[in-house]
Amino acid sequence: MSAPNPLIRFTDEQSMLLDTAVSFCRDKSPIRAVRDRLTTELGFERALWDEMVALGWSGIAVPEPTAAAACRWPRWPPSPSRWAVTCWPRPSPARSCASRPCSPALTRPCRRTWLPRLCQGAIGTVALLEPEGDWDLSHVEAGVRRDGDSVHLTASRRWSATPRSPMCCWCRSTWPARPRWWCCPRPTCRRRRCREIVIDETARCARLTLDGLRVPASAVITGAAARASLQAVRNAGLLLASAQAAGGIAGVLDVVVEYLNTRTTFGRKIGSYQSLKHTCADILVGMERARSHVYHAATLLAAARTR
Amino acid sequence: VQRLVGRQQARPIPASCCPNPSWRWAPIRSSQFLRAWQRKVYEAGYLGMAWPQAYGGGGRPQAYQDIVNAEMARQKTPFVPNTIGLNWAGPLILAIGTEAQKQRFIPGILKRRRHLVPGLLRARPGLRPGQQPDARGARWRRVRDHGSKIWTSLGSYAKYMILLARTNPQEKRYGGLSFFLIPMQAPGIEVRPIKKLTGEYGFTQTFFHEARVPADCLMGREGEGWKIAMMTLTFERGATGGQAGGLSRVSLGINDVIELARQSRRDGRPALEDPFVRDQLARFLIEDQGDRLCTARAQVPALCSERPDAIPLSAKLRTSEYRRRLFQFALSLQGANAVRWVGDDRGRRGRQVAAHVLQLVLLDHRRGHEPDPGQHRRRARARPAQGLTA
Numbered sequence: 001m002s003a004p005n006p007l008i009r010f011t012d013e014q015s016m017l018l019d020t021a022v023s024f025c026r027d028k029s030p031i032r033a034v035r036d037r038l039t040t041e042l043g044f045e046r047a048l049w050d051e052m053v054a055l056g057w058s059g060i061a062v063p064e065p066t067a068a069a070a071c072r073w074p075r076w077p078p079s080p081s082r083w084a085v086t087c088w089p090r091p092s093p094a095r096s097c098a099s100r101p102c103s104p105a106l107t108r109p110c111r112r113t114w115l116p117r118l119c120q121g122a123i124g125t126v127a128l129l130e131p132e133g134d135w136d137l138s139h140v141e142a143g144v145r146r147d148g149d150s151v152h153l154t155a156s157r158r159w160s161a162t163p164r165s166p167m168c169c170w171c172r173s174t175w176p177a178r179p180r181w182w183c184c185p186r187p188t189c190r191r192r193r194c195r196e197i198v199i200d201e202t203a204r205c206a207r208l209t210l211d212g213l214r215v216p217a218s219a220v221i222t223g224a225a226a227r228a229s230l231q232a233v234r235n236a237g238l239l240l241a242s243a244q245a246a247g248g249i250a251g252v253l254d255v256v257v258e259y260l261n262t263r264t265t266f267g268r269k270i271g272s273y274q275s276l277k278h279t280c281a282d283i284l285v286g287m288e289r290a291r292s293h294v295y296h297a298a299t300l301l302a303a304a305r306t307r
Numbered sequence: 308v309q310r311l312v313g314r315q316q317a318r319p320i321p322a323s324c325c326p327n328p329s330w331r332w333a334p335i336r337s338s339q340f341l342r343a344w345q346r347k348v349y350e351a352g353y354l355g356m357a358w359p360q361a362y363g364g365g366g367r368p369q370a371y372q373d374i375v376n377a378e379m380a381r382q383k384t385p386f387v388p389n390t391i392g393l394n395w396a397g398p399l400i401l402a403i404g405t406e407a408q409k410q411r412f413i414p415g416i417l418k419r420r421r422h423l424v425p426g427l428l429r430a431r432p433g434l435r436p437g438q439q440p441d442a443r444g445a446r447w448r449r450v451r452d453h454g455s456k457i458w459t460s461l462g463s464y465a466k467y468m469i470l471l472a473r474t475n476p477q478e479k480r481y482g483g484l485s486f487f488l489i490p491m492q493a494p495g496i497e498v499r500p501i502k503k504l505t506g507e508y509g510f511t512q513t514f515f516h517e518a519r520v521p522a523d524c525l526m527g528r529e530g531e532g533w534k535i536a537m538m539t540l541t542f543e544r545g546a547t548g549g550q551a552g553g554l555s556r557v558s559l560g561i562n563d564v565i566e567l568a569r570q571s572r573r574d575g576r577p578a579l580e581d582p583f584v585r586d587q588l589a590r591f592l593i594e595d596q597g598d599r600l601c602t603a604r605a606q607v608p609a610l611c612s613e614r615p616d617a618i619p620l621s622a623k624l625r626t627s628e629y630r631r632r633l634f635q636f637a638l639s640l641q642g643a644n645a646v647r648w649v650g651d652d653r654g655r656r657g658r659q660v661a662a663h664v665l666q667l668v669l670l671d672h673r674r675g676h677e678p679d680p681g682q683h684r685r686r687a688r689a690r691p692a693q694g695l696t697a
Contacts (some may be wrong), residue, residue, distance in 0.1 A: 006599035008607060015609035250613075285621050289597030292604045 008292070009299045020055070031251075038201045050121065059119030061236075126233060127208050142210075150214045235304075239297050246290040253283050338388065338464060345387035346418065348553060353379070354393065355417045355551040358401065362413035369548055376552045387553030388461060392416035396469060396488065398542040398549035403527055403535070412467075412488065417551065454515040462498045462511030465491050470520075471536050474529055484532030486539075489520040546619035559630075561595045564588065564637045571640045578640055587636060594629050601625070 028048055037043055052058065118124055130141055145152040193206040221229060257280060260271030270276055348354050356372040358364025365371070387393065397416045400408055459468065468489050475483030491498065495518030500508040527535045541547040565588055571578040578584045604610050605618040638645045 006596070006603040008600060008603045008610070010607045010610055018609060281621075281624065284617065285625050288601055288617060288621065289594065289625075291610075292600035293593075293597055295604055295610055296600045 006296065007299055008295045009302070010295070017060075021057070024052075024055075034202060043202060043204045053121035058121050062115055062119055126237075128233070128237075131207070144220070146217065147214070149217050152212065152214055235301055239294070239301055242290070242297065243294045246287060246294050249283065249287040249290065253280065253287060256280060256283075338461075341385055341388045344385050345389060345553065348384075348387060349417050354387070354553055355397070355413075357549070358397070358413065358417070358551055362401075362409055363417045364413070364551075372550075372552050376554065379552070380554075388464065389416060390554055391460060391465075391469070392467075393551035393553055395539050395543050396467075397551050398547070399526070399535070399539050400488075401549065402538070407523070408488075408526070415466075455512055457501075457510075457512045459498070459511045459513045461509060462491070462513055463500055463508070467491060468513065469539070470524075471532050474532075478530075481533040483530060484536070485529045486526045486532040486535040487520065487524040488526060489524045493518055493520045495519060541616070541620075544619050544622055546616045559634060559637060561588070561591050561633065564591065564633060564640070567637055567640050571642070584640070591629075591633055591636070598622075598625055598629065 028051070037045065114124070193208050196205045196207055198205045257271070260276055260280070261269055263270050345354070352365060353375045355363065356365035356367050356375065357369040358366075360366035392412075393416060397413060400412050404412070454472075456468075456470070459465075462468070468491050470487040470489045471484055472487065473483050474485040477483065489496075491513075495516045497514040497516065498511045499514065501510045501512055502508055503510070538547075542550060565579070568579040568584050568588060569577055573581045573584070579588075601618045601622075608615070611618060
């Protein structure tokens with residue numbers, strides 16, 4: 001077995017973006033502000049999100065020709081692992097995934113309809129998980145039945161970290177036994193969602209019941225495009241989840257180190273004890289490895305998109 | 308390599324110089340081979356490629372040496388025996404040494420006439436204040452009675468030694484230390500080989516009995532020893548560039564362990580088909596790739612801005628812990644066949660003891676205790692053997 005090429009590419013443009021994003025998060029979203037937002041319905045500040053949209057970050061991973069006016073950064077940014085240290089004040093990684101089903105490889109009407117709106121700050125999400133929590137994307141229980149120009153849906157989904165009323169929600173289903181994507185517009189979603197509580201208090205999760213729902217047939221992506229979009233969502237989701245986890249480790253380590261330098265026992269700071277220092281060193285080593293993996297994955301994903 | 312660095316700039320290493328496989332299993336007996344190997348690598352132009360030509364180096368950009376290092380590692384060539392001189396002391400002398408020290412040490416380090424060893428651990432010996440002229444007018448320093456350094460790598464073969472010693476007994480901890488490059492043949496210096504668990508003699512303990520060393524052995528200024536020692540370690544860890552190369556070595560890697568799992572049997576089937584083995588291998592692969600990616604990331608300053616030296620300075624911890632666990636796993640895969648690896652007639656049990664002792668010694672270090680391998684060895688032998696599928 002040959003080892004994968006340890007490739008990490010990072011352009012000056014991305015470096016500039018990273019610096020800006022880290023400063024933005026440090027100034028606008030310190031840990032106290034994040035804790036204050038935990039109890040709110042949305043979990044984030046709309047004004048802060050609008051600032052991020054104005055900076056062009058909402059269209060950051062969307063190819064320039066598709067939404068040139070809204071996109072300033074043409075490459076996939078591997079920076080959420082740094083942003084997550086200060087709790088990225090975004091609606092959710094799911095919003096970034098929402099642009100994946102209408103990637104350039106897919107239908108042109110779909111791109112024209114949704115990508116510009118997503119880039120301009122509209123909030124979308126994806127509903128992937130089966131009710132029992134199955135996240136195997138090849139295992140789909142939701143069904144779709146065609147009826148003229150519309151389709152009937154039979155599905156119940158969990159979708160994570162979404163605000164109260166997403167503009168659209170991409171779901172997947174089988175029809176029959178082949179993957180399909182379909183898009184639910186805002187009014188439909190609003191009536192069928194039910195908030196669920198998860199351990200991560202910064203995240204928002206809901207159950208979506210779609211039995212008997214009718215959507216236009218034009219809102220359905222089928223065939224090779226559906227398979228490609230499923231893969232795109234999977235790749236983006238894994239990258240974002242990994243980046244968020246790596247950043248989360250860094251944030252937790254900061255909290256731990258601060259605590260070790262605060263609490264005193266037997267007349268000494270507990271951080272002076274080697275067993276605690278070495279444990280922190282092990283966490284740091286693992287975190288640096290994880291972060292390197294994230295940057296490598298982002299490089300590969302950017303290269304695949306370029307191809 | 309010649310294509311990459313330019314055929315005119317480096318001569319080929321003759322095929323007759325390629326390593327004899329037997330050296331792997333008897334590194335000490337092969338010391339002559341390794342010394343000859345370094346000379347041939349240097350004469351071929353592959354050592355000190357980026358060091359100044361005035362001192363015997365190649366005078367080329369560091370990228371040339373990096374290319375050669377990577378290729379030598381890929382080819383699994385032997386390491387050069389004077390690695391402390393080439394990769395610790397050499398870059399340090401070039402960075403802060405006097406012109407006389409550069410002229411004196413650098414050519415010899417490259418040609419292996421100046422073999423250096425580290426003496427940074429266990430900073431017990433001290434130097435008495437003041438300097439005393441000897442009969443020849445040279446200024447010498449006297450080392451305190453009964454001082455010693457331990458884990459002196461290849462100390463039996465070295466001509467010079469890095470010595471971190473306390474020159475001001477009034478100061479504590481990091482203060483009052485000075486950094487020396489001392490001749491091992493100086494009067495009062497005694498080297499005692501340390502027998503390792505594997506039966507080899509790689510390390511030594513160095514004793515100082517009223518030893519006298521030339522005053523011009525001092526690197527930097529008196530009392531700056533800790534700062535210079537830390538600078539030396541940045542060269543050792545690779546946090547600072549300028550090393551002369553030659554660090555490649557034959558070592559068991561993850562691909563070797565995967566092949567081992569393919570050949571080993573568990574319940575009549577290849578161990579590689581065992582889900583537990585596959586899970587362990589996947590974890591090792593992720594760690595291995597993580598370390599490679601860390602090396603790549605260290606080349607991108609923007610991605611290391613939070614802790615610029617965290618990756619290079621943690622390299623030794625990461626790789627030593629990873630390899631310790633990987634080797635232990637490789638032994639478990641071999642079952643009883645592990646005894647045939649280096650002809651150890653004590654068998655797998657002996658290796659289990661060795662692995663367990665290493666674990667306990669590392670644990671001692673982690674807890675900040677003084678390691679006692681002898682005690683751990685006695686306790687480990689008293690433990691019941693753990694069953695492994697042969």
